Amino acid sequence: MQRLEQYINELEKHRPVTLEMLRNEFTRQLAVEWAFQAAIESCTDIAAHLVSVYQLGHPQESRDVYQFLIDTGYLDRPFGQAMMAMVGFRNRLVHLYWDVDVEKLYQYLQEDLKLLRQFRDFTLQIITAEEDSD
Template sequence: MKNDVILNKISMIERCIRRIHEEYADTPSNLKNYTKQDSVVLNLQRACEASIDLAMHIVAEKKLGLPQNSRDAFYFLENEGIISSSLSNKMKAMEGFRNIAVHDYQELNLEILQKILDNHLVDFAEYTKTILRY
């Protein structure tokens, strides 16, 4: 089921995560540097958007339903057995963070951002590997 759209979206996600690692470098104090912080947040947004695009593409290609919002796309992948319930929930949470970053940047909590960077970037790798195995 791997086509150019899927491979390109996965490549985009991987590139964004690499950039986040380069800028963050597992050093929380790097988030105090606004240029690094902006780069990290922008690449996290892009990785989230590419993940959503990937889910929407698969849902459309497999005719799994008509998502009313981004979260629905992950639900359809879960319902079809393409991703686990746990992974679906992780990706939905990441989409929620993206919404905060995009629409309410002033309220962006750096502690939450740090927790995502320290504990949840691996969720993107799990997602892309799961899609590639499908």
Template sequence: MDEKLAFQIRQISKYYERLKGIAQTSREDYVNNSILQGATERYLQLCIESCINVGNRLISMLQVDQQFEAPKTYADVFRELEKHRITQDLEPAMIEIAKFRNRLVHVYWDISPEVVYNIIHNNLEDINRYLKQIALYVTDNNL
């Protein structure tokens, strides 16, 4: 497997597991723990960025043989993956996750702990599905 791709896949897995562990925290304990909130936001940001990096790496590796459009936005990364059937039924969810990454980075002061708590409870599985679909594609195509 491509070394850069393998590294980013491991990163997604690592951050996903950390976030999954944090999701075991009760809502009350989470809302009252600013250190846990900060760590969660950072792990979520890094996890999403790793998803974007994996998509970008795959697109760059496959551009030679296939007609990929160079992504102009993070959302475009997930559109291209779906268009070329690398992922299936994940485009809307991953685009929303990418939008949330932008909020984490650029509007961090306006993110409530409840929103992040809801994301790790309601959207974390989308990242896991993405990870599984990418890993399957990479394996099936000897990348």
């Protein structure tokens, strides 16, 4: 959870940049790509842990963990589907790194970073609920 917070904070540092700056500063672009990749992987690892602990199913692919959380009522459908789309974005960053659309990267930075914060908050609610029930 601490790492996820660090990745979110790193991405926040880059939000004030313009699309043109992101396009022209390759080092910054790489930093944003890497932080998104790591943050999305962290969310997916946490989701997989929840699926395992609560015995919600046996995911075959990374996106499946969010589908299990939707199907069992832990995540509402729109949010879970948005997280599944984030996994697709992460896959594009990892497997098609030579063809990253900088405009799309900028859009995720400006508009979709909130999803990572929401997932962090969702996880903290579960942890807090478990601690309160102990």
